[in-house]
Amino acid sequence: MKRICLLVCFFLGLRHLSAQTFTVTGLIKDTTGQEIIAANVWLTAGKDSLHAASNETGRFTFSGVNQPAFSLRVSVLGYETWSKSYDFHNAGSQIDVPVITLVMKTSTLQEVIIKGKQAPVVIKEDTIEYRASQYHLRENSVAEDLLRRLPGVDVDKDGNVTMMGKKITKLRINGKDYLVDDIKTLTRILPVDMIEKIQLVDDYGDMARVTGRKSGEPQQVLNIQTKSELNKGVQMQTIVGAGNDGRYNAALLANYFSGSHQLSVSGNTNNTSALAGTATNSNATVNYRDQPTKTLSLNASLMGGHTASNIQSLSNVTTVTNEGTLYIANNTSSYSNNDNYAFYGGAEYKPANGDMLNFNMNMSLNTAQNVNIVSALQTGYQKKDQLTKNIISSRIPVIGAGLFGSHRFNTKGRVLSLSLYMSYTGNHNDQDGTNDILYYNADSTLAKDSLLHQLLNKQNNDFITSAQVSWIEPVDSTSSIELRYLINYTRSDNTQVTDWLDTEGKQQRIDALSNEFKYNLSQQQLELNFRKNLRKFDYTLGVRLMPSGLSGRGTNGEAPAKLHSTPLAPVLRIQYKLPRSQFISLFYNGVVIFPGYQQLQPAPDLTNTEFPIIGNPLLKAGFTHSVFLNYRSLNTANTHTLFVHLAANYTKNKVVTNTVTVKDSFNTVKQETHYLNTDGDYNYRFVYGWSKRIQDGKYNFYLDGTASYNNNVLYVQDVKNYARNLAMSQSARSNMLLSWIELMGGVTYLYNRNVYIPGDNNTTNITTWTFNLVGKVYFLKTFAFGFDANKQLNSGYSGSLSSNPLMANVFLEKMFFKKRLTARAQVFNLLDENARLSQAINGNSVTESRDNLLSRYFMFTLQLDLKKFKGSK
Numbered sequence: 001m002k003r004i005c006l007l008v009c010f011f012l013g014l015r016h017l018s019a020q021t022f023t024v025t026g027l028i029k030d031t032t033g034q035e036i037i038a039a040n041v042w043l044t045a046g047k048d049s050l051h052a053a054s055n056e057t058g059r060f061t062f063s064g065v066n067q068p069a070f071s072l073r074v075s076v077l078g079y080e081t082w083s084k085s086y087d088f089h090n091a092g093s094q095i096d097v098p099v100i101t102l103v104m105k106t107s108t109l110q111e112v113i114i115k116g117k118q119a120p121v122v123i124k125e126d127t128i129e130y131r132a133s134q135y136h137l138r139e140n141s142v143a144e145d146l147l148r149r150l151p152g153v154d155v156d157k158d159g160n161v162t163m164m165g166k167k168i169t170k171l172r173i174n175g176k177d178y179l180v181d182d183i184k185t186l187t188r189i190l191p192v193d194m195i196e197k198i199q200l201v202d203d204y205g206d207m208a209r210v211t212g213r214k215s216g217e218p219q220q221v222l223n224i225q226t227k228s229e230l231n232k233g234v235q236m237q238t239i240v241g242a243g244n245d246g247r248y249n250a251a252l253l254a255n256y257f258s259g260s261h262q263l264s265v266s267g268n269t270n271n272t273s274a275l276a277g278t279a280t281n282s283n284a285t286v287n288y289r290d291q292p293t294k295t296l297s298l299n300a301s302l303m304g305g306h307t308a309s310n311i312q313s314l315s316n317v318t319t320v321t322n323e324g325t326l327y328i329a330n331n332t333s334s335y336s337n338n339d340n341y342a343f344y345g346g347a348e349y350k351p352a353n354g355d356m357l358n359f360n361m362n363m364s365l366n367t368a369q370n371v372n373i374v375s376a377l378q379t380g381y382q383k384k385d386q387l388t389k390n391i392i393s394s395r396i397p398v399i400g401a402g403l404f405g406s407h408r409f410n411t412k413g414r415v416l417s418l419s420l421y422m423s424y425t426g427n428h429n430d431q432d433g434t435n436d437i438l439y440y441n442a443d444s445t446l447a448k449d450s451l452l453h454q455l456l457n458k459q460n461n462d463f464i465t466s467a468q469v470s471w472i473e474p475v476d477s478t479s480s481i482e483l484r485y486l487i488n489y490t491r492s493d494n495t496q497v498t499d500w501l502d503t504e505g506k507q508q509r510i511d512a513l514s515n516e517f518k519y520n521l522s523q524q525q526l527e528l529n530f531r532k533n534l535r536k537f538d539y540t541l542g543v544r545l546m547p548s549g550l551s552g553r554g555t556n557g558e559a560p561a562k563l564h565s566t567p568l569a570p571v572l573r574i575q576y577k578l579p580r581s582q583f584i585s586l587f588y589n590g591v592v593i594f595p596g597y598q599q600l601q602p603a604p605d606l607t608n609t610e611f612p613i614i615g616n617p618l619l620k621a622g623f624t625h626s627v628f629l630n631y632r633s634l635n636t637a638n639t640h641t642l643f644v645h646l647a648a649n650y651t652k653n654k655v656v657t658n659t660v661t662v663k664d665s666f667n668t669v670k671q672e673t674h675y676l677n678t679d680g681d682y683n684y685r686f687v688y689g690w691s692k693r694i695q696d697g698k699y700n701f702y703l704d705g706t707a708s709y710n711n712n713v714l715y716v717q718d719v720k721n722y723a724r725n726l727a728m729s730q731s732a733r734s735n736m737l738l739s740w741i742e743l744m745g746g747v748t749y750l751y752n753r754n755v756y757i758p759g760d761n762n763t764t765n766i767t768t769w770t771f772n773l774v775g776k777v778y779f780l781k782t783f784a785f786g787f788d789a790n791k792q793l794n795s796g797y798s799g800s801l802s803s804n805p806l807m808a809n810v811f812l813e814k815m816f817f818k819k820r821l822t823a824r825a826q827v828f829n830l831l832d833e834n835a836r837l838s839q840a841i842n843g844n845s846v847t848e849s850r851d852n853l854l855s856r857y858f859m860f861t862l863q864l865d866l867k868k869f870k871g872s873k
Helices: 002-017 143-147 206-211
Strands: 022-030 040-045 048-053 059-065 069-075 082-087 094-096 100-102 121-123 127-131 153-155 161-163 170-173 195-203 219-226 232-243 248-258 261-270 278-290 296-321 324-349 356-380 384-408 415-440 446-476 479-501 507-509 515-533 537-545 548-554 561-565 568-578 582-593 622-635 640-652 654-663 669-678 681-694 699-716 719-737 741-757 763-779 783-795 806-816 821-828 835-842 845-852 857-869
Touching: 022 040, 022 069, 040 059, 048 059, 069 100, 121 622, 143 153, 143 195, 206 384, 206 415, 206 446, 248 857, 296 654, 622 654, 669 699, 763 835, 783 835
Parallel strands: 022 094, 022 100, 170 219, 654 699
Antiparallel strands: 022 059, 040 048, 040 069, 069 082, 121 127, 127 195, 153 161, 195 219, 232 248, 232 857, 248 261, 261 278, 278 296, 296 324, 296 845, 324 356, 356 384, 384 415, 415 446, 446 479, 479 507, 479 515, 515 537, 515 548, 537 568, 548 561, 568 582, 582 622, 622 640, 640 681, 654 669, 681 699, 699 719, 719 741, 741 763, 763 783, 783 806, 806 821, 821 857, 835 845
């Protein structure tokens, strides 16, 4: 604490060592709202004259301005010269002038307007921005078509969007949260001609947006910016389709715009899942946004969804133990019926520049009915057959509310920010399970038959309160210090009740398998940091004290859980702007990780009787050290982009599994999972993406790759072991976008190696080559023929799961009524392939899965596109 106090005094002392100077920033646009790049800006303050140029986002910055009264003059080729004088004597040291709008010059003699060419990609500090107009999309294209062309973005065959290896799950429209069950429900129907920009944002939360201080890993958000001229009118797109075997598809997107009012309704229903069986997915969303005054904006969203499925799958599980290797062949039938509802509402009040008050609330309810039937055939060090049937019903209600406010003081530019969030999450789960096990002798003859009928009731209720306060004190025009305090408090009430039923249906409570476990978790952070923000160099240094504790107790007389941790960690974030739109950043993050309820509660969980889970109330808190390095480059002259991401993580006192084999009453082995703390768990990750545009985007080339190495620690029979995983992927893609043809192709190589140490023959090597080709040919003005093909070559899987599918889909479409109506005939899974493979790793087990695919089917679809905006015909 003495060192912290000295550091505070040192930072405060810096304020008196420098004279008052000002930082002036601004944004330059043209009359269409387009940012202007490389504009010359002159600032005159007294006898001083400074020069700057607007960057790729149209912004300019002057540092070290000696007085708040100054004149600005802006000139750029093709625009009228602009000038104006300002006096900001009542402002703080950070001055942001109003948006500067330039008017284009015109030549009446030649009747030519000169306008700068727009860059297709703009890289900002935490945002990558793509201009839709630069990607040559045809009429009736949708947002997903645009996303497939963007460098650094990958859209898989199911419509899932990933950026630099991370799946994007949060969507915003014009900077406001847009509530959807899955973002592909919107990206597959939102017309691209409504889109001005696509932005991929590293979101660190409200506090970071106000303070400029970022901590932890960001959430990646997809923000779709619509065209500014679409502020009064209506738009609707609807799709209806029907096929053989009862297949159908229907979707609707309708938008109403009237100034600041916007109402959006979207929904879809279909039974065209890629997996064999039956699967029905339906959802609907209503989003409303309004700005009744200049200082107040409102938004609300309501969503409902229903999913019903009947899916079959196969999997092979290999489990390494000191007893030997256990092989399990699973045949699974899953029936599910899920309903979910959600509401989100928010209000934002901005009474003055730098002041903000934001309120939001969310409510959701998810109910599910699931039936899982699994046939598991065990071989290896023992032979045993298990037939399990579980009927599970669950209900998960969530309610939360948050308040965030910030105030920028007029004097010295001080900033005070406060946030408060409270939530409740429940999970009420009932399971009715039967477990029939056949035991075999050494000569494979049947020895015994055991039947267990079990009822499990689990109740989990979490109450969470989070509060945070931040005070920023400027040192001079380019530096400041921040004092921040955060507290997260969680109260968790958990109950597990186990009953067994005999053959006559008599119910008996099993006290040894029942328990009530409650715990309280408190996590605090006290942080002091110093930030220096120069024109090209921005860094934050400081210290963070994280006192945290957990206390809990069960009802079965076990030892109480008491965990305490008070680590002191550095605060480090450095960002440097290199020439020609290059950014490099380095930051460190340290976080306390507490064990969860299942890892703590000591009553055995017999959801799967052959694999009991037993918690440990004496676990310690872990601490994870993380280092991240990011590099982003945009070369507008050579039209190429490069993104690189490096990450390393090391966890001290990580909670890991201890797999123990124990004899049951039939003298065979069960595998119990226990938990303990250990050191030595670490991982590395490398991701990159490169793209090149030729002839104004008519031809594009992409290279993407990932590599990760995981050194996972696990215990087997109380002996420390290591599971080391190396995973690599490399893809090369290209596309040709001409007026009469669109062609996209690529190849991807995946390699996955798993090694268990110690052990003999405990190594798996999985490789997958994937070749894909997508094309669309336009002819006779209103006709189009399209196809997509995907071929996989798999090796390293067990023989029973061997599959190398070639998936192909084709369609023919015709447009009517000035392209407002599109009729499309489609064939899916043309070659009638039947399976695809995947692999997952969990502790000392590797699972190889085979998902059966939907057989070939046909679909006829009609798509109607209507829109009417002010001034359009």
